Each structure stands twice: as C-alpha cells, then as structure tokens.
Amino acid sequence: MIATILKQPGETLRSAVAFSGNASIAAIRAVTVTARGLVPGAAALGANATLSGGIVTLALSGGSDGERYAVAVRGDDAQGQTLESEVEVVLIESNWATPDGGAGWLSIAAFVKRFTLDEVVRMTDTDGSGRIDRDLLIGALVDAQAIAEAHIASRYTLPLATVPRILEMAVGDIARTRLYPRGAPEGIADQAKAAMALLVRIQKGEATLGVPAAALPAEAVSDAPILIAPGRRAYSDWLKDY
Known part of the structure; x- marks a missing residue:
C-alpha cells in the first residue's frame, strides 16, 4: 500500500x-x-x-x-x-478564512485526514479532474462554522483564542453532510445530528468548551430577586383640592 x-x-x-x-x-x-x-x-x-x-x-x-x-x-x-x-x-492549500476574514476552525488537511482523501475527492470533484474542489469544500466548512458560531456566541466570546477539539469535530461532521446534496448516508447523517445536539447543549449551558466564557450582562446572569418596597407618598394628602 x-x-x-x-x-x-x-x-x-x-x-x-x-x-x-x-x-x-x-x-x-x-x-x-x-x-x-x-x-x-x-x-x-x-x-x-x-x-x-x-x-x-x-x-x-x-x-x-x-x-x-x-x-x-x-x-x-x-x-x-x-x-x-x-x-x-x-x-493542498490547507488554510482558509471566513467571509469576514476570520480564521477557519478546521483546516482542509485536518478534514481530509479525518474523512480520507478518497471520500473528499469523490464528494467535491465536480469536473472529473481527480482533485478536491477547494471552493466547494470551503463553502461547506464556512456554513458549518457559521452554524457552530451561532450556537456558542451567547456563551463564549468570538473569535475564540483557541478552538477546542470538540468544535473542530462538530464543524467537520456538519460540513461533511453538506457535501451530500441528495442527503448523507445514515451513519454520516447521524454524526451530524449528534454534533448539532452537542451545540444545542453548549448553547443552553448544559455542556462547556473548557475555555473562558463570555462576560454576560449582570442582569442576564444574576439570580438575585428584584425587590420592590413601598415608599412614602410625595404628597400625603393625595394633592387634595388641586
């Protein structure tokens, strides 16, 4: 081999x-x-x-x-x-950027290593050249990262200083399914569903990334009850005969 x-x-x-x-x-x-x-x-x-x-x-x-x-x-x-x-x-030119210039979380090389060169070529080679269609693959990665960012943005400050492995996995699994325009096979689709479920848990605070969370406004995180106490009337006679 x-x-x-x-x-x-x-x-x-x-x-x-x-x-x-x-x-x-x-x-x-x-x-x-x-x-x-x-x-x-x-x-x-x-x-x-x-x-x-x-x-x-x-x-x-x-x-x-x-x-x-x-x-x-x-x-x-x-x-x-x-x-x-x-x-x-x-x-393979491995690095790519999001439309706003942000860094891609999962490099093309890492995507290829995870899902094999043969599969990536098969799913992106639209002209029969035997090559990876870089634009098509980056489009799937951009979409997958945007989905992930939307789920974690309320909990973590973006851009992330370091990208946890768990997010790389989620982006890879979601992007992979987007390369199957007629629907991904069951096992591949299941991996993407699991990745989405994980992102939802992170969004709800049921799972963490192990990196510093965003500084949320005090009113968004405070557990203290709001107390309203009755005060003295400004006019004790209720403005009688006014």
Whole structure:
C-alpha cells in the first residue's frame, strides 16, 4: 500500500520513508518524482533524501496546489539488496478564512485526514479532474462554522483564542453532510445530528468548551430577586383640592 502525504505548497515537509519489512537502508540509490498531471503547468516538487541510522528521510518542498506527485526512493539494504518504496504527495492549500476574514476552525488537511482523501475527492470533484474542489469544500466548512458560531456566541466570546477539539469535530461532521446534496448516508447523517445536539447543549449551558466564557450582562446572569418596597407618598394628602 502506497502511503499518502499531505503537504501545503509553501512548506518544506520532512517525512521518513518506510521500506518493505522495515528494512534498514545502507545507501540511497535514487529518488524520482513524477507529477500526476492533474494541474497543467504544475510546479516541480523538490524531494531531497537523507540517510541516518538506516532510515531515509525526504525533505519535500515546492509543488502546486491540487497536484499529486509520486515519489519513488531506491536504496540498498545491509545485504546489498536494492529495495524501492513509493509515496504519494498530495498538495493542498490547507488554510482558509471566513467571509469576514476570520480564521477557519478546521483546516482542509485536518478534514481530509479525518474523512480520507478518497471520500473528499469523490464528494467535491465536480469536473472529473481527480482533485478536491477547494471552493466547494470551503463553502461547506464556512456554513458549518457559521452554524457552530451561532450556537456558542451567547456563551463564549468570538473569535475564540483557541478552538477546542470538540468544535473542530462538530464543524467537520456538519460540513461533511453538506457535501451530500441528495442527503448523507445514515451513519454520516447521524454524526451530524449528534454534533448539532452537542451545540444545542453548549448553547443552553448544559455542556462547556473548557475555555473562558463570555462576560454576560449582570442582569442576564444574576439570580438575585428584584425587590420592590413601598415608599412614602410625595404628597400625603393625595394633592387634595388641586
């Protein structure tokens, strides 16, 4: 099985390469990179291999968003046998922002890791290119985050300094169902319903995020009763003969 590595175009990512039987490599013979051709004119992917303690590590740099690259590494083990390992590097611009410029709570890479690349491509690849439709996916994430924000805004100050894992999960589950325009399968729909139920509990104060809550107005949180005491009449004769 070929391992899949997710990488952003602007980052340099280091990843160890596994060989059959977890073999220890004594020498690197060659590293070859082949673009799949999903993005016309895609930038080349740099793949520099280093060897330390029998482990080959790739330093991956460059590449174009949406493209996939096959990286094959050939090396000799301690017995002089030549082995080959291949990884697929998928370039994804992971970060996104809400329409008002706020940060996305769940990155595209995290969404893909949770629900698998195959499913995300299948549900967003509207033109048969084999790529994630970034705009379609971001639209689902924006909608899901807006729903979550609407539920917690009365209890927590937005934007959140840190996003709890539980909110990332909720946004992911809700966004996932929005990628099924004809209705999500039962199990996927159930996860979204559970996420919505959790948001309602947070809104009602029955569940917490573990982060500081919003400073609510005193009258909204005070349990003290309002007491009205009778006072003295300003005019004891009730303004007689006025």
